[in-house]
Amino acid sequence: MNKLLELRNVTLKYQTPNDEITAIENLSFNCNDGDFVSLIGPSGCGKTTVLSLLAGLITPSSGSILFDGERLSKSNDNLGYMLQKDHLFPWRTIEKNVFLPLEIKKINTQENREYAISLLEKYGLKEFKKRYPDQLSGGMRQRAALIRTLSSKPKLLLLDEPFSALDYQTRLSVCDDVYRIIKAERKTAVLVTHDISEAISMSDKIIVLTNRPAQVKSILYPKLVGDSPLSRRESKEFGTWFEKVWKELH
Amino acid sequence: MKNKNQLSRDRILYLRKIKRDNVLVWTMRFALLIIIVGVWEVLATFNIIDSFISSSPSRIAKTIKELFVENNLLKHIGVTMYETVVGFLIAVILGYFIALLLWWSERIRRILEPYIVVLNSLPKIALGPIIIVWFGSGSKAIIFMAVLIGIIVAIMTMLNGFLSTDKNKILLLKSMGANKIQILIKLVIPGSLPTLISMLKISVGMAWVGSIMGEYLVSRAGLGYLIVYGGQVFKLDLVMASTVVLCVLATFMYAMVALLERFIIKFKMK
Numbered sequence: 001m002n003k004l005l006e007l008r009n010v011t012l013k014y015q016t017p018n019d020e021i022t023a024i025e026n027l028s029f030n031c032n033d034g035d036f037v038s039l040i041g042p043s044g045c046g047k048t049t050v051l052s053l054l055a056g057l058i059t060p061s062s063g064s065i066l067f068d069g070e071r072l073s074k075s076n077d078n079l080g081y082m083l084q085k086d087h088l089f090p091w092r093t094i095e096k097n098v099f100l101p102l103e104i105k106k107i108n109t110q111e112n113r114e115y116a117i118s119l120l121e122k123y124g125l126k127e128f129k130k131r132y133p134d135q136l137s138g139g140m141r142q143r144a145a146l147i148r149t150l151s152s153k154p155k156l157l158l159l160d161e162p163f164s165a166l167d168y169q170t171r172l173s174v175c176d177d178v179y180r181i182i183k184a185e186r187k188t189a190v191l192v193t194h195d196i197s198e199a200i201s202m203s204d205k206i207i208v209l210t211n212r213p214a215q216v217k218s219i220l221y222p223k224l225v226g227d228s229p230l231s232r233r234e235s236k237e238f239g240t241w242f243e244k245v246w247k248e249l250h
Numbered sequence: 251m252k253n254k255n256q257l258s259r260d261r262i263l264y265l266r267k268i269k270r271d272n273v274l275v276w277t278m279r280f281a282l283l284i285i286i287v288g289v290w291e292v293l294a295t296f297n298i299i300d301s302f303i304s305s306s307p308s309r310i311a312k313t314i315k316e317l318f319v320e321n322n323l324l325k326h327i328g329v330t331m332y333e334t335v336v337g338f339l340i341a342v343i344l345g346y347f348i349a350l351l352l353w354w355s356e357r358i359r360r361i362l363e364p365y366i367v368v369l370n371s372l373p374k375i376a377l378g379p380i381i382i383v384w385f386g387s388g389s390k391a392i393i394f395m396a397v398l399i400g401i402i403v404a405i406m407t408m409l410n411g412f413l414s415t416d417k418n419k420i421l422l423l424k425s426m427g428a429n430k431i432q433i434l435i436k437l438v439i440p441g442s443l444p445t446l447i448s449m450l451k452i453s454v455g456m457a458w459v460g461s462i463m464g465e466y467l468v469s470r471a472g473l474g475y476l477i478v479y480g481g482q483v484f485k486l487d488l489v490m491a492s493t494v495v496l497c498v499l500a501t502f503m504y505a506m507v508a509l510l511e512r513f514i515i516k517f518k519m520k
């Protein structure tokens with residue numbers, strides 16, 4: 001399979017007035033086209049930092065990141081970032097929120113807008129496109145946020161604990177939603193989480209990180225029966241995998 | 251939406267209660283006004299208070315009428331309104347753009363910070379003599395005073411609003427490849443609209459403080475001038491009458507801003 005993403009000995013040091021913080025050190029891993037990869041690690045270990053690097057928001061202190069075989073450039077149009085909260089702009093309709101990446105990237109063409117709307121319609125937000133975010137439930141808002149990330153047709157999605165702000169019930173169903181949409185649109189995804197069940201039920205590959213500075217502790221390839229996170233959570237191997245990841249983390 | 255005949259009994263009772271409460275509040279507001287005015291008038295009529303120094307509602311009304319007929323009240327109102335509105339507009343517009351500049355460049359913000367702190371804590375009236383020397387004793391000096399008093403608050407309120415833009419929303423835009431102008435136009439400016447509205451409300455008050463204070467200091471016309479003049483020649487009727495007119499005007503101007511707020515919110519949401 002084609003390597004979409006390759007990190008080689010990436011180190012990142014934050015400079016602050018009082019201190020130099022090594023957030024990640026000699027981190028190396030790959031991510032294939034079409035993979036769903038989870039990064040799991042204790043809070044504060046540097047997970048968000050890894051995503052910021054992948055998004056090109058910060059550059060590594062040393063080491064290299066290759067995207068599609070080329071060095072990652074600062075404005076990479078091939079990725080979409082999704083954060084903990086939906087961060088839909090309350091003064092824009094859902095539709096206008098979804099057009100935001102098109103406006104920013106100056107590709108706000110009729111064709112691209114139609115594509116974005118087709119995504120909204122395909123994933124059950126048709127009646128809500130002229131509504132404002134505060135008229136939608138938390139789950140629907142997160143789905144709208146995902147569609148906003150997809151509207152500029154990125155190859156790679158970066159998800160930073162996208163479910164952690166939701167209550168448990170909603171989280172399970174939104175998790176299912178997001179997985180379904182990402183798979184249907186054939187996207188590659190890197191998910192950051194500290195929730196073991198979430199990682200196991202969604203990913204092809206789990207990268208367990210050490211405490212700060214983040215390094216790869218181990219890589220697991222969970223193989224569960226089921227084609228959605230919910231059904232995987234109910235498969236009988238789930239418990240065994242949960243224990244495996246839990247042991248790696250502690 | 252349910253229509254009216256589908257409303258439940260509890261709902262109807264609840265709505266009725268809200269309406270009753272509103273009527274009560276408004277009734278009490280007017281009642282209070284009438285009581286104050288009435289008691290004042292009665293005390294003055296029976297010479298329980300000295301209406302020479304405390305005036306009375308009927309004397310105030312009479313004075314306003316006289317002012318209107320003989321002394322060109324409209325001209326004085328016009329002068330004060332002009333100074334206040336121009337001072338308000340300059341303070342608000344200039345303040346907004348300076349705040350934008352300070353948001354844009356952290357370096358400029360850091361360089362100017364002590365100057366803003368000093369200007370903010372300085373009682374602006376102390377600059378009165380300087381202003382008179384520079385601008386003379388006309389409307390220009392008063393407008394300058396109004397701007398001076400209003401602009402610092404306008405800058406600080408707006409800058410706070412700009413700086414409190416959600417860091418994660420900025421991050422999100424950056425991840426889409428947004429540059430600083432795009433962040434400003436797509437996020438910071440629309441996101442700080444509520445701050446702009448409260449800044450406008452505060453600035454209306456500040457503009458009145460500035461223009462009246464300016465008129466106290468210099469001027470040969472305006473409501474502030476009438477008040478000071480009345481005080482100097484011990485015509486309390488004139489002082490009170492001008493104050494009443496001022497109250498009405500200030501309320502009117504505040505109401506205009508409140509109306510603007512309603513308009514902006516409607517425009518934004520529909």
Ligand SMILES: Nc1ncnc2c1ncn2[C@@H]1O[C@H](COP(=O)(O)OP(=O)(O)O)[C@@H](O)[C@H]1O
Binds near residue numbers: 016044049212
């Ligand atoms: N902009 C920054 N400047 C300085 N230190 C930072 C910055 N961002 C994160 N850090 C530090 O780097 C470490 C890793 O942070 P982060 O990547 O956010 O962890 P995680 O997402 O795993 O919780 C933390 O100790 C944090 O305090």
Ligand SMILES: [Mg+2]
Binds near residue numbers: 048
């Ligand atoms: Mg984090």
